[in-house]
Amino acid sequence: MITGKNYIGNIHSSLGENVLKAYNPTDGSIFSEEFSVATSEEVNAAIEKADEAFSVYKTISYEQRATFLEAIADEIMELGDALLERASGESGLPNGRFQGERGRTCNQLKMFAAVLRDGSWLNVNIDTAIPDRAPIPKQDLRKMNIPIGPVAVFGASNFPLAFSTAGGDTASALAAGNPVIVKGHEAHLGTNEMVTQAILKAAEKTGMPDGVFSMVNGGIPVAQQVVSHPKVKAVGFTGSLGGGRAIFDLANQRPEPIPVYAEMGSTNPCFLMADKLASDPTGLGANFANSVALGVGQFCTSPGLLIGVKSDALDQFVDTLGKTLAEASAATMLNEKIAKSYYEHRGALIEQIGVVSIGESDNPGESKGKPLTAKVDGSTFLANTKLHQEIFGPFTLVVECNSADQMVEVAKSLEGQLTGTLVADESDIIANPEVANALSEKVGRILFNGVPTGVEVCHSMQHGGPYPASTDAKTTSVGTAAIDRFVRPISYQSWPDSLLPAPLKNGNPLGIWRVVNGESTKEAI
């Protein structure tokens, strides 16, 4: 079933001599298949094909596009347990985790099918003509969103299904009417090919044009070629700050710059407010330990900073947090490189002056991540931005402030974040409104209690935040609004009704919500 080929639309291709191999982090073994690194010609062919497919795909009805997305979900389910096993084998994450992640992936595809039928994503705005307006007549103007062209997608290692080949970026780009070129993630090459086959089967069954989806394997040179190609019109990326920024820079240096939607993680600061903390320090300590250790800390929303004011309650919280994490066993991380990076960055942080490690946590080897927490006082944290960086893995840093005012200073000192959490009673927010106020300027999502891990896929989700959490704080990579990244508005001026696209016609044949002369309505004009 796994061929190791590149998929230039429906053509399976392996022209190059270089190959990649898939790796099993749990036992260090290498999978047998050889994955062909795409040649420059193959990459160009995939993009040219996407560009040709665009002229057809953009004209396909929203209903047909929705059917295509649903068919992808069906074909992914058709892959059965083999997909879960391969994903587990390539990522070190347990098989059961992929039951859930597969469900999320399929639900995302179905959600965008529903978005297509709902029509709100078209953002239709109509201002009708006023021919007798003085001094000049008002023209009829009608605006709607349209697709932008081929989109390149770079998936994440920590979500081999939900944020990769058929993940949120691919689903939203396809929903918007754009062909997609995926560069297969090197950390789950087999999973990627299996999902690629599912997408192409769905495309064939639902009559989509050849080239609506392509997949090429390779490393940085392939990524650079894809991002630099003049016919690629946007990029979706989930991964590290280094990788995201490199792609962002390359895309902006093109003769025609293109948008890069990179979600690059964050430290997800949690502010432990006095009243709430005092009410249950040990319970909160245990809760946060679980959130830190969840998925071996390999979530972009993993709580990496816990900020409180020096107090007995904070001591109890830290004590429970430290003990619970110390008792947690080491678990296999996504790959050797990530495990190595975890211990290196964690070690470098703990070596900073004033940082005290809570308990012991050696590197057990075999790509296993062992949880750990450490503590530092607020003044030291404020003075050393090395302590503000994300450590990808099951580590969290407790910042012990000398006052509520210092918590505000800490909030103000932070870089952009995907999330920020107030662990608080209402009385805490009323007593110290400036913490929440300062935090709201830094984050895409602000929680009142709970833990930041767990990102609901819905209309109201904002998964993105000021740089370096993402490269475009106005957009989200999770939820229905993710489709907005891959469209642009166009205004039709003074067109006859018969020639207008369906969403703009007087009769509102699609029956969608539209803003007509400033008022939301589903009525015809």
Next chain:
Amino acid sequence: MITGKNYIGNIHSSLGENVLKAYNPTDGSIFSEEFSVATSEEVNAAIEKADEAFSVYKTISYEQRATFLEAIADEIMELGDALLERASGESGLPNGRFQGERGRTCNQLKMFAAVLRDGSWLNVNIDTAIPDRAPIPKQDLRKMNIPIGPVAVFGASNFPLAFSTAGGDTASALAAGNPVIVKGHEAHLGTNEMVTQAILKAAEKTGMPDGVFSMVNGGIPVAQQVVSHPKVKAVGFTGSLGGGRAIFDLANQRPEPIPVYAEMGSTNPCFLMADKLASDPTGLGANFANSVALGVGQFCTSPGLLIGVKSDALDQFVDTLGKTLAEASAATMLNEKIAKSYYEHRGALIEQIGVVSIGESDNPGESKGKPLTAKVDGSTFLANTKLHQEIFGPFTLVVECNSADQMVEVAKSLEGQLTGTLVADESDIIANPEVANALSEKVGRILFNGVPTGVEVCHSMQHGGPYPASTDAKTTSVGTAAIDRFVRPISYQSWPDSLLPAPLKNGNPLGIWRVVNGESTKEAI
């Protein structure tokens, strides 16, 4: 009244030794005032003050912000004829033109006041909790737009009122809740200071925080400092491709990149379709001559490319166009530099092989722009991208295609455009749908007949387009949607109603349109 100072919020400042002088392009005279070039300290002070003002300004009610915008309009009117005279004196544009432009400027400010009261710009989306959902409860999530922080605005020389100091960028950034720092345009220094005074008077009268608006004078170094400052969070720019791209590059190379919304003009291609052209070639020729010569061709929507298929009707069209333009008298351009650039670029284009100038048009000197048209065949146009560039001024190039198919090729060969026009009967679009289809991929606004000059300020306007027309094709610099550039969404998760911002509260106290669990409504929850 004109002091030549920089305005660091309410402080008038002239610490530097360098000065700029204002210039009258009509008679070449120099205005008497000396405008102080802001020092590095003054620029920093303005931005620091904006950052401090932000913490207050963002908390001010939408109603109060609306009152501020309306007060700016009132104060601009209070400047009376002196403003119109100064703007005319500094730009060479007739006084009467500024009656209209002032009205547009004030209407834009009032429109954004209405936008603030309407509340749709907040884009409120609420998904209520489902506590008993299996396997995990659904959290309450509520999303709304919030301001982003200090915005830098660089105005345009061709609209000293409507796209400058208190123009669309400033109005939309202030409406969104962001302080604004304007770098005064060197081509209308006095007009800029007068409008600055109006804005600051309005701020004082309506109780806005000091620093909500600042204005600094200077050249490229001042611009670079403003764009590079870490506390500036976005840039609005209207002007040339060279200037816009330089600012875009600088902003993207920052440690924390920021969005640049640059509107950089275009050639605004108009496709003369066979049936329509044959019905009235001379009338159309006269119409387009007027559009080309309007405002001495100094509009970003001036029709710079006219594309038709070789025919008697096209010959008649070109004949009328050429004659009408030849009869139009030369008029003063915005400044010496623009006039010089017009003749240089026009000359370089006409010297290209295969380009035939229609009629004579010498440079009369005195910064006066004389209209002209020229002709080239489709194959030559397709082979030479130098012919695709915008010539800022009253010039248009007629492209004579050998077939309807070649028109499609021309449409496909174009760069991104603000507008594209089909001069067509319905029968033309039905006979040759590919022209409109190809054109729609290149433009922000697509017209069915009419001329592209004249940009309606309304909900459905898209004034922006694929690069190089703008740096962000998803946004517009004209119309209510311009406010979207200066906000970002934030999601509130599981917050108690009492602590939520007003737009998100269950009771909908602002009475605005919201999407609740996927349905548009003004109802309370």
